Amino acid sequence: MAPELRRGTDATASSAQAAAVRATADAGPADNMREYKIVVLGAGGVGKSALTVRFAQGVFVDSYDPTIEDSYRKQVELDGRTCVLEILDTAGVEQFTAMRELYIKNGQGFLLVYSLTDAASLRELQKLHEQIARIKDRRSVPIVVAGNKSDLDGQRAVSAADVADVVGAWGVPHLECSARVHHNVDDIYMNLVRQIIRRESVFTPTALASEKSPETDSRRSSRNNGSKRSSDGRRRSKRKMCVIL
Numbered sequence: 001m002a003p004e005l006r007r008g009t010d011a012t013a014s015s016a017q018a019a020a021v022r023a024t025a026d027a028g029p030a031d032n033m034r035e036y037k038i039v040v041l042g043a044g045g046v047g048k049s050a051l052t053v054r055f056a057q058g059v060f061v062d063s064y065d066p067t068i069e070d071s072y073r074k075q076v077e078l079d080g081r082t083c084v085l086e087i088l089d090t091a092g093v094e095q096f097t098a099m100r101e102l103y104i105k106n107g108q109g110f111l112l113v114y115s116l117t118d119a120a121s122l123r124e125l126q127k128l129h130e131q132i133a134r135i136k137d138r139r140s141v142p143i144v145v146a147g148n149k150s151d152l153d154g155q156r157a158v159s160a161a162d163v164a165d166v167v168g169a170w171g172v173p174h175l176e177c178s179a180r181v182h183h184n185v186d187d188i189y190m191n192l193v194r195q196i197i198r199r200e201s202v203f204t205p206t207a208l209a210s211e212k213s214p215e216t217d218s219r220r221s222s223r224n225n226g227s228k229r230s231s232d233g234r235r236r237s238k239r240k241m242c243v244i245l
């Protein structure tokens with residue numbers, strides 16, 4: 001499903017960095033390492049590729065083919081454990097394709113990127129968030145919202161109120177970052193991995209199966225003619241424990 005692993009942007013990455021990424025990729029995860037699938041989504045031109053390459057290879061790519069959809073692997077140490085991240089840098093959110101549906105289905109954590117210089121790119125996240133919620137069919141999906149290009153302060157077109165309008169109700173972390181000056185880049189990916197790990201440790205497989213979206217709950221509830229209030233109440237309190245991330 002995922003495209004071939006990109007072998008590093010060797011023209012811009014230092015050879016040591018590129019080699020480190022390749023070494024991880026070639027070795028594959030050892031048995032005791034967990035692998036986490038991250039999907040990077042957002043409008044064209046917001047800096048999805050720049051952020052991903054910055055994180056995976058430590059360099060800033062000034063121009064990157066906007067049509068390229070690629071995946072990167074990176075091994076990280078997080079809170080004393082070694083994890084392998086498989087990061088899918090997507091392209092072309094304009095149309096919703098079957099392929100995209102598959103990415104979302106397989107992804108464990110989602111980085112939703114917009115540009116602080118482009119208010120429309122923030123609004124586009126609304127649609128993506130709805131798609132993730134629909135496909136995952138549950139509320140507490142690991143998500144980080146990243147407002148990129150914080151270095152272009154003079155061109156800022158998005159206010160804190162705009163962010164609250166779009167993202168406020170989602171209950172997910174929002175961070176400003178810059179791929180260009182390497183501000184907050186590692187933090188957004190690490191935050192996402194922590195959410196995935198926390199979600200794994202909080203939810204048993206049984207709880208995961210029952211943690212459906214409110215629409216699913218109500219559909220099931222009306223089909224079963226069950227006591228909506230009591231069953232909803234139980235589920236709600238369970239979710240509350242987990243939406244913190």
Ligand SMILES: Nc1nc2c(ncn2[C@@H]2O[C@H](COP(=O)(O)OP(=O)(O)O)[C@@H](O)[C@H]2O)c(=O)[nH]1
Nearest residue numbers: 044045046047048049050062064149178179180
């Ligand atoms: N100033 C600035 N420009 C950026 C930043 N991140 C990406 N860009 C530029 O924005 C343009 C689009 O970036 P790209 O990563 O290709 O966006 P994508 O289409 O979302 O993958 C390129 O010209 C990048 O150089 C950033 O943090 N600051």
Ligand SMILES: [Mg+2]
Nearest residue numbers: 048049065066
């Ligand atoms: Mg791109």
